[in-house]
Amino acid sequence: MASASSRHERQGQExxxxxxxxLEHHITSPLLVGAHEASSxxxxxxxxxxxxxxxxxxxxxxxxxxxxxxTPVLTxxxxxLGTASCFVLxxxxxxxxxxxxxxxxxxxxxxxxxxxxxRLMAATLPERAFFRGRRxxxxxxxxxxxxxxxxxxxxxxxxxxxxxxxxxxVTAVRVFYGKQLTFFVSLLVVLTxxxxxxxxxxxxxxxxxxxxxxxWPSNLVQVSLFRALHEKESRSKGGFTRSQFFLxxxxxxxxxxxxxxxxxxxxxxxxxxxxxxxxxxLAQQLGSGLYGLGIGSIGSRLGICFxxxxxxxxxxxxxxxxxxxxxxxxxxxxxxxxxxxxxxASLTATIVHVLLFHGSEIWQLSRSAxxxxxxxxxxxxxxxxxxxxxxxxxxxxxxxxxITVFACEYYIDQLQLPWWGVLLACAIAFFFTLPIGIITATxxxxxxLNIITEYIMGVLVSWTTRRKYVxxxxxxxxxxxxxxxxxxx
Numbered sequence: 476m477a478s479a480s481s482r483h484e485r486q487g488q489e490x491x492x493x494x495x496x497x498l499e500h501h502i503t504s505p506l507l508v509g510a511h512e513a514s515s516x517x518x519x520x521x522x523x524x525x526x527x528x529x530x531x532x533x534x535x536x537x538x539x540x541x542x543x544x545x546t547p548v549l550t551x552x553x554x555x556l557g558t559a560s561c562f563v564l565x566x567x568x569x570x571x572x573x574x575x576x577x578x579x580x581x582x583x584x585x586x587x588x589x590x591x592x593x594r595l596m597a598a599t600l601p602e603r604a605f606f607r608g609r610r611x612x613x614x615x616x617x618x619x620x621x622x623x624x625x626x627x628x629x630x631x632x633x634x635x636x637x638x639x640x641x642x643x644x645v646t647a648v649r650v651f652y653g654k655q656l657t658f659f660v661s662l663l664v665v666l667t668x669x670x671x672x673x674x675x676x677x678x679x680x681x682x683x684x685x686x687x688x689x690x691w692p693s694n695l696v697q698v699s700l701f702r703a704l705h706e707k708e709s710r711s712k713g714g715f716t717r718s719q720f721f722l723x724x725x726x727x728x729x730x731x732x733x734x735x736x737x738x739x740x741x742x743x744x745x746x747x748x749x750x751x752x753x754x755x756x757l758a759q760q761l762g763s764g765l766y767g768l769g770i771g772s773i774g775s776r777l778g779i780c781f782x783x784x785x786x787x788x789x790x791x792x793x794x795x796x797x798x799x800x801x802x803x804x805x806x807x808x809x810x811x812x813x814x815x816x817x818x819x820a821s822l823t824a825t826i827v828h829v830l831l832f833h834g835s836e837i838w839q840l841s842r843s844a845x846x847x848x849x850x851x852x853x854x855x856x857x858x859x860x861x862x863x864x865x866x867x868x869x870x871x872x873x874x875x876x877x878i879t880v881f882a883c884e885y886y887i888d889q890l891q892l893p894w895w896g897v898l899l900a901c902a903i904a905f906f907f908t909l910p911i912g913i914i915t916a917t918x919x920x921x922x923x924l925n926i927i928t929e930y931i932m933g934v935l936v937s938w939t940t941r942r943k944y945v946x947x948x949x950x951x952x953x954x955x956x957x958x959x960x961x962x963x964x
Contacts, residue, residue: 527852531690534853537699542856547617552596553624557631560585565635572638573646585632586625586697590704593620593628622705629697641668660886667879671901674875675908677868682837682909687851689916745773768810818926822907825922829910837909876901896932903928 528535564580571578600616645661648654656664683689703717710716715723748762748771760767829837876897883892907924915921 529690529851529853530687533692533695534687534690537695537702538853539702540852540856542859544859546621546623548623548627550617550624551613551615552593552600552620553627555596556589556592557628560589560628560632561635563635564632568636569638569642572642580636582629582632582636583697583700585636586629586700587704589625589628589632590620593624596620622701625701625705629701639665639669641665654889656889660882660889663878663882663886664890667875667882670871670875671879671904674868674872675904677863677865678872679908679912681865683912683916685851685854686836687854688833688836689913691916692919744769747771747773815926818923821922822924822927825907825910825914829913833913896936899931899935900928903931 597620604614746762752758
């Protein structure tokens, strides 16, 4: 009896050990799968599911694959800091844009600055819930400042960091052509061009956002910074954590810039050709890094030649200064011609490259053949959230085009753009958004579209109208869609 009971005890202990080993074998990813789910599972997880990541190596090394849907996002501090970041960056960048050397504050500056503000609000705001038990229940402080709030605030900052392209048009018409645009017409021009970009972005997100191959390299910098500011990690022996590396890089970049950029600006461009031939005009034109072509100059940047554009700054006809100016502008004209030639070539190469290397994928995506397979792991995670319907963007786009046509026809004396010019501009934007977006999403290089639009409008309209208003009529719609898809989604 004793031997039988001891044998049963040993068997029970062995079965218990096997169950514990099986339980330990199942719980391989405690951050993604709960313990109760792992213990009730009868088969181990698939190896492909455990190792699934982006096929792009840079994305796989930078962007995490985990997600917590319960993290609060639309919080009070997100709206306050996001709106303030958008407003401040938009005002400052537009205000300083009119300077000869404009001051530009990027969204990364706001991305860093809002971290202490968000944590301060999380530590000081009351946690009391308002309208408790009702549909509109909310609290000013749902908990610690999290990365999702930070990302949304940075998206707000991105929306306001860049100057509005239509402002260039309004400024050129008022300053250089001496024409007046009323405030309401200028506001219509600015708003319609911006909203038009949202319409294109929503329609093309299936091609430019969801596929794994569209990885937008410029966004990885901000993603890496998000992880450095929010993730806690232990420092390896002889190495740095992300936060420590960011701090070291920040101090080094500040020291690197403060001397050539502020204290000793001569370090910006050391033009040895100008030193050798100090009295030669040709040497100054070729070697100067600040006012010439910068050939052979040593420094942190090469200068670019900017010919005068205002008649009030030009010297009197026949004066020695005018002769010198004409001689110095010849190199700028050559540079200008080469730039336009390369621009035409790059646009043609963009279309051919996209058709040859991405044509079949675009066709299959158009037929939704990849809707449930070969999608990125991050796209799968995003499908857990409710998506904005595509027909919303289509309605916004159609309504915006209608408002633009009405504005151009009703205020034809100010805008001087006929209705067919609006439709032509939209057709050009629709045709080039996808190829230029693919090039930007894969190479971080954006070919310019202004060259082809200026040429087409110059052929179609009369010289007088083109000279005054062609840039205004066509630049409204040319560049917004492809350059802002990444920031808006």
